[in-house]
Ligand code: PRT
């Protein structure tokens with residue numbers, strides 16, 4: 162039985178459980194329980210505070226965990242990234258009161274910086290050769306400058322609205338973070354086999370999210386050019402239509418280039434373009 166630790170409640174909880182469910186793993190996570198066993202996969206799930214997850218993984222109490230890169234780096238435990246999971250994106254940034262001048266990192270010299278990430282911040286300042294005082298606080302970091310506790314803060318940012326509403330401006334990003342699947346050392350062979358199965362499923366789910374299935378009709382004389390725009394998994398599927406001189410083309414397109422591809426297809430006389438979400442993608 163493989164054991165995985167996920168956040169009990171908070172920003173990563175829903176997507177962590179959602180990902181496992183999309184992998185076809187049935188989990189009953191009601192009743193505020195601390196652990197549960199999946200109904201149809203050899204996986205035990207622990208529900209913990211995200212801060213505690215790297216330690217559980219280092220100790221081998223959990224084989225795997227889902228945490229942000231920010232937590233993995235801050236806790237600095239013996240746990241390694243297995244796979245980035247494409248959710249929980251945010252950045253760890255230094256911010257100062259918006260009326261203060263900032264031209265480069267040297268302006269942080271001698272300042273008192275409040276943060277819940279003292280380890281990452283100290284390492285960063287050391288690498289940049291900046292001498293500043295790091296003041297650790299555990300929550301509501303954004304109010305520290307306003308109440309005279311610090312000159313600057315180093316905290317997680319996503320939309321930036323928390324900084325804005327506290328009269329702060331972001332001056333330096335020190336880490337880009339997202340949720341990660343992490344693991345410890347020395348999985349027993351039986352659990353390695355389960356992990357390989359789980360990884361196949363997670364990769365199929367993530368890949369499907371980044372791709373769309375596309376169907377369109379095109380005049381036959383355009384098929385070569387359209388096939389060049391739509392490489393697909395191997396090559397596009399092309400099927401003749403009942404109407405002479407026309408074919409249906411089907412392929413898979415990556416989200417990142419999606420609108421570019423659509424514009425090119427329109428320019429190549431494609432018609433009736435249908436875009437369909439993909440549930441799983443196994444390569
Ligand atoms: O109880 P537990 O310890 O498990 O949870 P927690 O309160 O420590 O963490 P939680 O649930 O707030 O966040 C869990 C993880 O989500 C973090 O470790 C990050 O990896 C990730 N994440 C993504 C974020 C954010 N986005 C985020 N915006 N974590 C926190 N924030 C906070 C930030 O601290 C600040 O207060 O949101 C505010 C800023 O948001 P914006 O949108 O106003 O910029």
Ligand code: ZN
Pocket residue numbers: 210211212
């Ligand atoms: Zn936490």
